[in-house]
Amino acid sequence: MTVPLVVSAVTVKDDRGEPVQLPTSAERVVSISTFGTDLLLALGMKPAAITRFGPFAQPDYLGDRLAGVPVIGSRSQVNMELLSEVAPDLVLAIRRYTEKDASRFAEIAPYAALNLVTLNDSIRAVSIAGELLGRAEDAEQINRQFQQQLETYRAQAPGGLSAALLVTGGEVPFIYYDHFLTSELLNWLNVDNVGGALANPEQGLPLGYRMRLEDLLQRDPDVIFLFASNKERAFTRNPIWPYLKAVRQGRVYEVGQHWKEAAGPIARSLVLQEMAYRLYPDQFAMPELPESLRSRRYN
Structure with a gap:
């Protein structure tokens, strides 16, 4: 039957x-x-x-x-x-x-x-x-x-760091607020996002705002992640740029497009792993990614 x-x-x-x-x-x-x-x-x-x-x-x-x-x-x-x-x-x-x-x-x-x-x-x-x-x-x-x-990585992350997520090819970089998904991953790794919080994060938008290099220097993040841009980053030619702590210590990293669009389950896990490695290389390993997709130190 x-x-x-x-x-x-x-x-x-x-x-x-x-x-x-x-x-x-x-x-x-x-x-x-x-x-x-x-x-x-x-x-x-x-x-x-x-x-x-x-x-x-x-x-x-x-x-x-x-x-x-x-x-x-x-x-x-x-x-x-x-x-x-x-x-x-x-x-x-x-x-x-x-x-x-x-x-x-x-x-x-x-x-x-x-x-x-x-x-x-x-x-x-x-x-x-x-x-x-x-x-x-x-x-x-x-x-x-x-x-x-997330819970495992939070327990293992030492903390005590600050970071900025920047994008644009213009003179003034765009920095992301705390509620943006990739910024939230910083929080799970016990890192302070210097972009701060949107007044009403439940609104979702805007994702961030323009921050002058003078203001970024005041907050002086330990690590800077540069999102993909199809133009040369004009703000990195600003005379203030070399004085940033992350620049002086070689802790500025260019990251892949998936860092900007990290909502998918594969992307969010890869970003968490790679972010943890760049923040705490002694505690975490680089995830398996082709060399062409890996974050790299920005010169």
Whole structure:
């Protein structure tokens, strides 16, 4: 006797508070965010299509696991015609770049908008996506493992350091607030983020602000992490730059694009490990990364 297959509908609220309704768990998923691509691979699935990863066609830290997956534009400019041709049963998207086009996405497939700013956003997004994919328990296990990793690293990190996360090619660097996910990882490593706190961090945005080199020198971080920029960093030619403690002690590091887009479970773990190594090289090891993707000392 053949047992009939039971197909269960799925309804989950996304970060807009809107219900995302599926007749059954999603299988053909388009990722309009690095997060979705990262999570799908972490769950042993492959996206039906992806968007660009900064200047790259696909996330370099994920290696060749996306070979053959079509690229349908950037997260802020999705090619709707290509998206329609893919015929997805779910669109996993970063909210702040796509919400303006929510109705257009919904005409093609159910659309889930995710905030992806804070560590809690990342953890919640893993749970939301896990339910939509019919992999809720696997997703929760991923979150539990990362929480355990955070606790382990916090217990081992000596502390007593300050750090700054900087980005831009301009004269005045942009520095990230405490609630930005990568900044939160500093806190888990017992490091003071000199960018400080947003007055209302629950708002999510802005992610940070411009800080003059004079002000950065006053706070004088022990370590500086420079995020990827497609332009020469003009602020490093400022006469004040050489006087910063991190510069004098050779503790300024250029980091990969995944540090800026670290909400996915693979990315957030890699960033935590590499950050710990750069902060405390005697306590932590460099994670397994190709040489081309490793952070490097900035000269």
